Amino acid sequence: MYQTKIAGLGKYVPENVVTNDDLSKKMDTNDEWITERTGIKERRHIKKGDGNTTATMGVKAAKIAIERSGISKDDIDLIVFATLSPDYYFPGCGVQVQEMLEIDTCPALDVRNQCSGFVYAISVADQFIKTGMYENILVIGSENHSGGLDFTTRGRSVSVIFGDGAGAAVLTRSDHNGQGIFSTHLHSEGKHALELSLKGPSTNHWVPEIIAENPQGDDIPYYPYMNGQFVFKNAIQRFSEVINEGLKENGLEVADIDMLIPHQANLRISQFVQQKFKLKDDQVYNNIQRYGNTTAASIPIALTEAWEEGKVKEGDVVVLAAFGSGFTWGSVILKW
Numbered sequence: 001m002y003q004t005k006i007a008g009l010g011k012y013v014p015e016n017v018v019t020n021d022d023l024s025k026k027m028d029t030n031d032e033w034i035t036e037r038t039g040i041k042e043r044r045h046i047k048k049g050d051g052n053t054t055a056t057m058g059v060k061a062a063k064i065a066i067e068r069s070g071i072s073k074d075d076i077d078l079i080v081f082a083t084l085s086p087d088y089y090f091p092g093c094g095v096q097v098q099e100m101l102e103i104d105t106c107p108a109l110d111v112r113n114q115c116s117g118f119v120y121a122i123s124v125a126d127q128f129i130k131t132g133m134y135e136n137i138l139v140i141g142s143e144n145h146s147g148g149l150d151f152t153t154r155g156r157s158v159s160v161i162f163g164d165g166a167g168a169a170v171l172t173r174s175d176h177n178g179q180g181i182f183s184t185h186l187h188s189e190g191k192h193a194l195e196l197s198l199k200g201p202s203t204n205h206w207v208p209e210i211i212a213e214n215p216q217g218d219d220i221p222y223y224p225y226m227n228g229q230f231v232f233k234n235a236i237q238r239f240s241e242v243i244n245e246g247l248k249e250n251g252l253e254v255a256d257i258d259m260l261i262p263h264q265a266n267l268r269i270s271q272f273v274q275q276k277f278k279l280k281d282d283q284v285y286n287n288i289q290r291y292g293n294t295t296a297a298s299i300p301i302a303l304t305e306a307w308e309e310g311k312v313k314e315g316d317v318v319v320l321a322a323f324g325s326g327f328t329w330g331s332v333i334l335k336w
């Protein structure tokens with residue numbers, strides 16, 4: 001069996017900064033509520049005409065990751081793209097990336113695991129590298145949330161949270177024994193699928209049906225629905241469990257964690273996990289204050305920034321952990 005390491009990281013966020021005050025001009029909300037309940041101060045939104053889509057942002061992040069990895073784009077054996085907001089219903093964004101990066105035909109697949117998407121995508125890539133089937137894999141998490149949110153007061157409990165952006169990592173076969181991904185841990189619990197979901201349009205809930213069912217337009221299934229408090233409670237439980245699972249599998253203690261990069265769902269969730277594990281401030285990385293929740297992009301954006309700021313260094317034990325719609329959750333334990 002081979003071992004996988006992360007050879008390069010990149011991120012891209014749209015230039016357009018949307019503050020809490022900006023949102024309060026569109027809906028009944030305010031900076032105090034958003035800051036207190038979520039920690040978010042601002043997020044980025046694609047602006048019509050700026051050329052950004054889920055796929056193009058993914059490509060921008062990928063180009064940086066590829067350059068930093070020192071690996072030629074032509075040596076990429078597989079593209080794994082995680083998103084809940086693809087450019088098209090089908091095909092997935094992975095094939096768009098293959099085209100935009102001008103990579104000769106290569107396999108490309110999309111992962112549909114929402115906030116856990118990047119952790120799932122890393123796990124998928126890791127299996128291919130471990131077994132020796134592929135050597136270099138481009139993993140991308142990218143989201144265009146702003147194009148599909150309800151920015152009226154009706155949608156405020158969801159729309160203030162989410163932001164747009166992309167992160168990418170080039171995974172490759174590790175030359176050094178002991179450096180790279182130790183293990184990945186994945187879970188799902190589909191009985192809660194609709195607690196955080198976007199129900200339509202879908203093949204069993206098509207547009208005319210939606211319009212017929214909602215003549216007043218009150219219950220609109222084409223905006224995301226989130227049972228916030230229920231998701232919150234499950235998130236803090238599952239984050240803790242899946243971090244512990246990863247540590248146990250590798251014979252590690254909490255004290256061995258150099259950096260925890262949690263999916264940026266809500267600053268209060270990260271703080272709860274930090275307190276539960278008694279981690280110091282410099283052992284947990286958060287940037288939700290600046291980007292909001294970017295779902296599949298949040299971990300690669302945070303990991304990229306942590307690395308750029310020198311907070312993830314060679315030899316560090318890094319833990320990635322995520323929870324989200326599905327419900328799905330997972331963790332990655334690695335040595336940088």
Ligand code: UT7
Nearest residue numbers: 029030033037115156157160228229231232235265266324
């Ligand atoms: O990333 C995937 C996983 N997602 C998560 O982990 C998110 C988990 N959930 C959460 O982060 C929180 O539940 C939210 C941030 C979504 C909501 O915070 P909350 O403390 O659970 O608030 P709430 O939904 O219980 O709403 C409390 C009050 C309500 O008013 P009343 O009924 O008490 O009068 C809401 O109508 O806050 C109101 N409210 C708002 N007020 C101002 C909801 N959204 C807003 C808003 N601005 N944006």
